[in-house]
Amino acid sequence: MNNKIPKARWLRVITPILIACIISFMDRVNISFAMPGGMDAELGITASMAGLAAGIFFIGYLFLQVPGGSLAVHGSGRKFIACSLIAWAVISILTGFITNQYQLLFLRFALGVAEGGMLPVVLTMVSNWFPDKERGRANAYVLMFAPLGGMITAPLSGLILDTLDWRWLFIIEGALSFVVMLFWWFTISDRPEEAKWLSERERDYLVTELNREREALRALAPVNNAPLKEVFRNKSIVKLIVINFFYQTGIYGYTLWLPTILKNLTGGDMSSVGMLAIIPYVGTMLGILAMSVLSDKTGKRRLFIALPLCGFAACLAASVTFGHNIMAAYGFLVGAGFFLQAATSAFWTIPGKVTTPEVAGSARGVINGLGNLGGFCGPYLVGVLVSLYGQSTAIYALVASLLIAALVTTLLPKECDMALIPGAKAKAMADEYARAKAARRVQGIKAEIVG
DSSP, X not given: OOOOOOOHHHHHTHHHHHHHHHHHHHHHHTHXXXXXXXXXXXXXXOXXXXXXXXHTHHHHTTTTHHHHHHHHHHSOHHHHHHHHHHHHHHHHHHHTTOOSHHHHHHHHXXXXXXXXXXXXXXXXXXXXXXXXXXXHHHHHHHTTHHHHHHHHHHHHHXXXXXXXXXXXXXXXXXXXXXXXXXXXXXXXXXXXXXXTTSOHHHHHHHHHHHHHHHHHHXXXXXXXXXXXXXXHHOHHHHHHHHHHHHHHHHHHHHHTTHHHHHHHHHOOOHHHHHHHTHHHHHHXXXXXXXXXXXXXXXXXXXXXXXXXXXXXXXXXXXXXXXXTSHHHHHHHHHHHHHHHTTTHHHHTTSXXXXXXXXXXXXXXXXXXXXXTHHHHHHHHHHHHHHHHTOHHHHHHHHHHHHHHHHHHHTTXXXXXXXXXXXXXXXXXXXXXXXXXXXXHHHHHHHHHHHO
């Protein structure tokens, strides 16, 4: 008898999520090509203003983090992302018509608001479709959106800039969001129970396995209404926020300034810079896959967060140390690309391990929102330090940020490395909790009667 579980969900769920995330990444980072591609000269934008324009996105990014995560838990992530795709398209196209830097700042902020709920929504959707033993790999495939987005954005942006101009860059890449919205709407489902294309065998497996895990988490830390304050009372969640902040400072400090760094390093045109920028993102894909597989096989989530953070920091530092040698410096920038997102798949398995499903949706939003303030600090910090002290000092500041994130990772509890409780034990714990809760209710009623 064949006991192999069907895997249709890997294609039918991961693919539309991945494509939507790639489009969001393109709209987010195309400014990094537009700046050295003529936008800065036409609008009179300095290095510090370029950093502010790249980073202000992440201030707007804060606003829909918690609502997005909560909506994905209790409502429809499918509808949320569909509306977001339309908003991304409109804002990106409008950016192609700006006439001054203040309009740019406003639209970048608005784009941040429009994209703010994306990651907590899609990560919650992944948790609705993939049990814990598969979730690290599922997260890794979704988080491929960053390297894939970079691999697509780099040559496409370079080609558009060399054949047209920076305005058409925003218009063309913004229009792609409309196309992706139609694909998204007709392919994705929020939960296994709602998917008509899912086989009965696969649906039964998913519903049973996911319900078992939810029972296990509720038995460990039951929460009824899951108010937002529960997120901030959880010390592990606070540590995850700190880790993500310093990690995102390094990620976006690198990502949004990479085209400028490569242009300064090689002196090439934007098409050649775009081609050179592909290789670090190929490394990013390999890094995500390698670390996610090792993380899932060993269960050592903390280790496979800290190691990539240290590797990222070491490669960035080496790219400065060997800056006089173009090939060596570029090689270390590619190495930094390998570690760029390698910690993310292990990182995003942890919120579901240290809190309950009711809290996890909001927790992902808070972690992503407050953590991504580092996405503001990284580009802005680089811009300011480049203006004041030069590019090398700016990169060393990113190295320090990544090492802080690695240090805080070592302070996470051992429970982050533990597998979820087996079904029988989880059910026993849940039953025990239910009996204790009923007993407390009876005691409360008795007390009221006596009173």
